[in-house]
Amino acid sequence: MSSAGAYSRQEIGLALDVLETPCLVLEKSRLVANVARLKRHLQPLGVRLRPHLKTAKSIDVARLVMDGAQGPATVSTLREAEYFFSHGVTDLLYAVGIAPNKLDHVFDLRRRGADLAIVLDNLETAQLVAAKSAERRDPLPVLIEVDTDDHRSGIKPPDSILVAVGRTLHAGGAVLRGVMTHAGSSYSLQNQASFEATAEQERSGIVAAAAALRAAGLPCPEVSVGSTPTAHFARDLAGVTEVRAGVFMFFDLVMAGIGVCDIEDIALSVLATVIGHQHDKGWIIVDAGWMAMSRDRGTARLTVDQGYGVVCDLTGDPIPDLIMIDANQEHGILAARPGAQSSPPKLPVGAMVRIFPNHACATGAQHDRYYVVDHDRIVSAIWPRIYGW
């Protein structure tokens, strides 16, 4: 019933068990609650939310998350920029350092009406972007990436390189729109005090970078931060203009494992069907393997390793101690969590389960659509997802 193109509005109101498995299930009320939670937290801090749509890759989800139909929004690929722009989203930040071979594509999107800003963190790229901006007579808006937690990209203090990059852009034909950072190290923390400390480190680091540019006589209107843990635990965002975050909309087992959300907040799951057993080992075999769950095993480094996922009943309630302990491409092996006190039920062939993922971004990317539900009822037509570059 769920083969490509065969799904229609007539399934609305039916139970989940009419679907062919595996497929991606989105609990709409949890999505709405997760979005409301972050907005409630950010509103009194006086910053706008520029949601990172790489987690959703769906205009239907984006419309429930964005402040307006035109954005603002963050994307991780130019394919996402093309797609969301085709649906009327114009205020876009492409938040991965620009590669020279993507500049023609960026100019083309802007020529068609997208207010697409880019990111860079080095002098060579700044020189190229400035020169191309002048040559094309389209001053590209640029945020300079700053490294505030030593985890990946961005310019670190001292500020001489930052100022040189800013001056190159500003003097050379581009638009210096501001600075941005991403406290990716926050994903490896595990308590509220450390989230708060990292959020303050992210804030103070980026505000100092903005101050350095301004002290050199350069403009810096935007000061952009963001990661799901720091966005939720920041107590003060003075000097920051916007927050980017993505996984907050769905949450996942890593976010629950480090304490950013509860397991009951997870909005995304994979629907699967029991296809067999190895009774001697206590294994239940399902038709969702790593292709449906992704290979992401983010909880492996946490206090509780959830395998390839936590197994729930059709309404989305976890079945105690039942996880996906291993996976092949299209096979998942469900079994009791190592050290479990209870024996999970022996689900018969044909039984259907929902499985919470380690990482919503990675699991979502394996699927081309969302089935939108309220508990075990389908409440919407399909929401398509995009993928690739």
Place this chain on the structure above:
Amino acid sequence: MSSAGAYSRQEIGLALDVLETPCLVLEKSRLVANVARLKRHLQPLGVRLRPHLKTAKSIDVARLVMDGAQGPATVSTLREAEYFFSHGVTDLLYAVGIAPNKLDHVFDLRRRGADLAIVLDNLETAQLVAAKSAERRDPLPVLIEVDTDDHRSGIKPPDSILVAVGRTLHAGGAVLRGVMTHAGSSYSLQNQASFEATAEQERSGIVAAAAALRAAGLPCPEVSVGSTPTAHFARDLAGVTEVRAGVFMFFDLVMAGIGVCDIEDIALSVLATVIGHQHDKGWIIVDAGWMAMSRDRGTARLTVDQGYGVVCDLTGDPIPDLIMIDANQEHGILAARPGAQSSPPKLPVGAMVRIFPNHACATGAQHDRYYVVDHDRIVSAIWPRIYGW
């Protein structure tokens, strides 16, 4: 230049560096050589090859691999069955234990002309398939899955359950087409003697299962085995009618790491561009992260851990000791292999590289197309790939 739909035949003959990154690159001569190698090995053993198209998910690749335009072929999803059938491939085995909710779809494909066979390993499913075959007046062809290496699904000796399943199918309205097994444990072996031993264990186990069915007066025309390591190292396939294998067509760092191929045989790579550096750490940042490479870290358990991939120049030659040591969603971090004797070159911003993957099936699944090359030249129009279910 490579945005969706913008690519055309006019790029044939151009160098790879015209492409937008990241993207998936397929070295055609290596694909052709890998296919020829396995066929050369199997031909004197008297078995047919039923290639597993889950690795390729592309009709253009399939046509270089299959013995004929109509197959035979193996698929891992009904989406693959739909897609290959729409391109004229009719002789199809869906090699994952059937879920009850997929039977309507299977009957529908068969009604439209696909000779689609299914797999199961338990009495409950056999009873359902027999009943549905009778009800639909379409005797479904079934291969019973047998477990010959204790790694996943399938019926194990004693043969009483196997015979009961076979009898249920044969007497009840389905077609008992034979038995199949998959020696998936072979991926964790690392030398020729163990591959040969596991291939013989796979062969003798499945031939014994076929004999048990025949001894009970049941038909068993097909005896199907397969995994890429056992397919290459089997010395005798007496009693076997067909071999299934998939990753052999592309190979990858896991297959090279366990000794099934050389690193120079790997046909699949991801094209990426340098977008920045962290000079103090010796890091080169590229625009291919785990979304482009997949989260598969299969080499982590092998003698040589290749990180997220081995970095090559544009012609596909490895750059000594340069690997992707870590990855975020759209960022990859290239650095010297831990313990490396040499210092890899400091690739400048804008430089492009090709990266061999840990696991061809997982990396391929992240992309919607192949760019087909001979060294650094594009030699074909795009070959599209499918995904999802």
